[in-house]
Amino acid sequence: MEEGERSPLLSQEAGGQEIPLTRSSPLTSSRPGPAPWEDPAWRAGLGGFLACLLPSESSCLKCLLFLSNFLFSLLSLLALAIGLWGLAVKGSLGSSWGSPLPADPMLGLVLSGLAVSAVSLAGCLGALCENAFLLRCFSGGVLAFLVLEAVVGALVVALWGRLQDGLEHVLRLAITHYQDDPDLCFLIDQVQLGLQCCGAASYQDWQRNLYFNCSSPGVQACSLPASCCIDPWEGGASVNDQCGFGALGLDEDAAQRVVHLEGCGPPLLRWLHSNIRTLGCYAIGVVLVQGVELLLAIQLVRALTVHKGAAESGGLSIGTPDPVSRALPNWSWADQQRG
Numbered sequence: 001m002e003e004g005e006r007s008p009l010l011s012q013e014a015g016g017q018e019i020p021l022t023r024s025s026p027l028t029s030s031r032p033g034p035a036p037w038e039d040p041a042w043r044a045g046l047g048g049f050l051a052c053l054l055p056s057e058s059s060c061l062k063c064l065l066f067l068s069n070f071l072f073s074l075l076s077l078l079a080l081a082i083g084l085w086g087l088a089v090k091g092s093l094g095s096s097w098g099s100p101l102p103a104d105p106m107l108g109l110v111l112s113g114l115a116v117s118a119v120s121l122a123g124c125l126g127a128l129c130e131n132a133f134l135l136r137c138f139s140g141g142v143l144a145f146l147v148l149e150a151v152v153g154a155l156v157v158a159l160w161g162r163l164q165d166g167l168e169h170v171l172r173l174a175i176t177h178y179q180d181d182p183d184l185c186f187l188i189d190q191v192q193l194g195l196q197c198c199g200a201a202s203y204q205d206w207q208r209n210l211y212f213n214c215s216s217p218g219v220q221a222c223s224l225p226a227s228c229c230i231d232p233w234e235g236g237a238s239v240n241d242q243c244g245f246g247a248l249g250l251d252e253d254a255a256q257r258v259v260h261l262e263g264c265g266p267p268l269l270r271w272l273h274s275n276i277r278t279l280g281c282y283a284i285g286v287v288l289v290q291g292v293e294l295l296l297a298i299q300l301v302r303a304l305t306v307h308k309g310a311a312e313s314g315g316l317s318i319g320t321p322d323p324v325s326r327a328l329p330n331w332s333w334a335d336q337q338r339g
Contacts, residue, residue, distance in 0.1 A: 087106045132304050224248060
């Protein structure tokens, strides 16, 4: 067959129209076409698949955000479980919910664990499923936490002097309600054992307690908690609860051989002053971690938006012909690409 003649098989019409051939067809061109990965049509054919995949930078953002929120989810769920267990053991699981303010510290632990776990789970699912709505909810929750922490930090700095002055008053109030709450009892005992002190200003502050007062008719009258004793274990494996019995009725020379006479107010202030930098570093570290997670979520949402827009524009511009090409019967999509 001479060059320039058309093959009868190729010139055969289907339905009265000639079937056009693309420029890259080996039957119409003697020279090899472009490489498949260089062909725009080939790249557009995979546009719908490639649009679902994030680049390496966004994949790193996704992994970091998922892992950090997964760790925070575990910690918050653990705190929530401990709080629920504490409420159930003390029998205040149903009675604490009706009060306007959380009178039980375990209830505060439950509420904080519930809030942190909800926000962290939203971040985990949003990063794992590449869901922009969940990532925006996570960003809003983290931003709310940052605002709340900033407000609390500003109040602590502004009222630091008043907090120090009112520390002994708070300790005296806690001593008065020592037997009313097991959590408060545990906290006071740990402070007195750790700082080796007794009472707020002195060991005589326990006279304010109804059960330890010397005028009380109970068996604990004129006594002190075991955490006030110099050696509460007395060589044994467990704490001797009766080591402070009758200590309030003794003079100071006899009492100082059994219990600590100094109150917990001054040692607690010294401990706060010596550890204020450490506490501040912990607080700054938590804020920085939350700020990094917020930036990661924002960058991931931007990446998802960009790839979604690229997928939609690529699918509309190359995947389907425009209305003009569909309206012309003798002008196929391959001819349009060739032109």
